[in-house]
Amino acid sequence: MSLFSIGELARRADVAIDTVRYYERRQLLPQPKRRASGYRQYDDEDVRRLRFIRRAKGLGFALEDIRSLLDLSLDHDHGVHGLRARAEAKLADIDARIAQLQKVRRGLRQLVADCPGSGALDHCPILAALGAKESS
Amino acid sequence: MSLFSIGELARRADVAIDTVRYYERRQLLPQPKRRASGYRQYDDEDVRRLRFIRRAKGLGFALEDIRSLLDLSLDHDHGVHGLRARAEAKLADIDARIAQLQKVRRGLRQLVADCPGSGALDHCPILAALGAKESS
């Protein structure tokens, strides 16, 4: 059995059925095959794709971003127009996110480390970690 | 001059005035002092706090999360009840985010690396990077 229903897809990828249809509308998922009755049919590829979307979303990417990531990754057998450029921009964006998260992380760890007894921190290490410099 | 208006605060922290009032309503900012006229008064501490919020938001934290991070960091001179636990949970969350981002990063880098000419990737490295295992 390699084809299954929308409900099955939703279950396998752990998202709501309505969400699947919503993603289809938003072009994050391709138009699926239909059987005579009009029922949608999916395969494992769709499950993978949906899971990818779920993860990317969890990382704070907007659906639009995810769509472009997906396009990016599936364009490979077409031209290599601005592909690299777009991918590299994404990459820089991700690096920045990681760096910022690591700052927060350090701040939090310090908070945890300094607090055990009842703490002597005179002002918040988290605020310090992120609040120090301006910039965006 | 150590006290200033809401407009000035907004300018210094680079957010909209309405956003400042909105954050106040949502308890991310404390109730500010008021002058006789009812005008709000702020100081540098508020600027720092606001900037912190802006950054955390940029990392994908929900306002509610940010509020709790903030509470966490300002609770230090109160009890150390579940502080550590909360902070550690946050920390684990952040570590997970970083790990996931790094996966995407690797996938993207591979995409960039493999594509230069016109690529021979038979299926998306990004999907591979994130799509492999189940879990949340």
Add this chain to the structure above:
DNA sequence: CTTGACTCTGGATCAAGCTCCACGGTTTAG
């Protein structure tokens, strides 16, 4: 005092991302 720039409050409105609903056809187990 007048004018223009600010500020106040409360509520309406927005965009994103879902989620729910009604009404009607389809499948499938018994």
Add this chain to the structure above:
DNA sequence: CTAAACCGTGGAGCTTGATCCAGAGTCAAG
């Protein structure tokens, strides 16, 4: 054949995070 469980469509509704607006008071410069 029939009931229960699914699925389809289109559109309304909800949550989050802002943003905008009206009507009215305040401030600072000239």
